[in-house]
Amino acid sequence: MRKFIVIVFVFIGFVKSHAQVTVSPGLKGGLNxxxxSNFESSDPKTDFYAGGLIAIRFNRYFTLQPEVLYSRQGAEVREYGVGGFGYRNLKYELNYVSIGAVAKYHFGGKGFHILAGPSLDIKTDDNFPDYEYNPASVDFSITAGVGYSLPNGLTFEARFKQGFIDIYNYNGLDDDYYYEDVILNNVFQIGISYTFKVK
Structure with missing residues (x-):
């Protein structure tokens, strides 16, 4: 952890010395x-995400924001009970460390902005039954959304995050498995972040 902090501050110093930019580390969190997708008898699951960021604002209009987040995902599902009789309600959990970056465009150089970018999601744990399922260890996602930043460093954002790797690591090449059967992570996020001014 100490090495990571040193690397972050070295990176901030390097960027500030080579360009007229504003570099602001920060924290963020919110609701997942x-x-x-393509998962029968399922409902959305609510949980949280939290982590850190570095907002690199190159000018009034463009910001690049690398992020490292802990994201709790999954779904509420209904399955046949033991012996195939009746249903049982389960909460499937897939938790990830998401390493990514978003590009932001600020309209008129002001607070309102749109954003988009990729992330690599590394699974930390899940609660899927070992004897039935074996979830994939990684996911690749694309995030898009809108937000508004205040002069005091607070930012409010709404994002949609779409996974592109089947949660069971299916590659779509098996004869008895079709692309419409691929099960993907879908996440809607509402959150807040705060960036610190670095002199």
Whole structure:
């Protein structure tokens, strides 16, 4: 952890010395509303995400924001009970460390902005039954959204995050498995962040 902090501050110093930019580390967190595509008898699951960021503002209009987040995802599902009789309600959990970056465009150089960018999501744990399922260890996602930043460093954002790797690591090449059967992570996020001014 200490090495990571040193690397972050060295990076901030390097960028500030080579360009007329504003570099601001920060913290963020918020609400996840997650679900699975093509998963029968399922409902969205609510949980949270939290982590850190570095907002690199190159000018009034453009910001690049690397992020490292802990994201709790999954879905509320209904399955057949033991012996195939009746249903049982389960909360499937897939938790990730998401390493990514978003590019932001600020309209008129002011607070309102749009954003988009990729992330690599590394699974930290899940609660899927070992004898039934084996979730994939990584996911690749694209995030898009809108937000508004205040002069005091607070930012409010709404994002949609779409996974592109089947949660069971299916590659779409098996004869009895079709692309419409691929199960993907879908996450709607509402959150707030705060960036610190670095002199």
């Amino acid at each position: 509303i997650s679900s699975f």
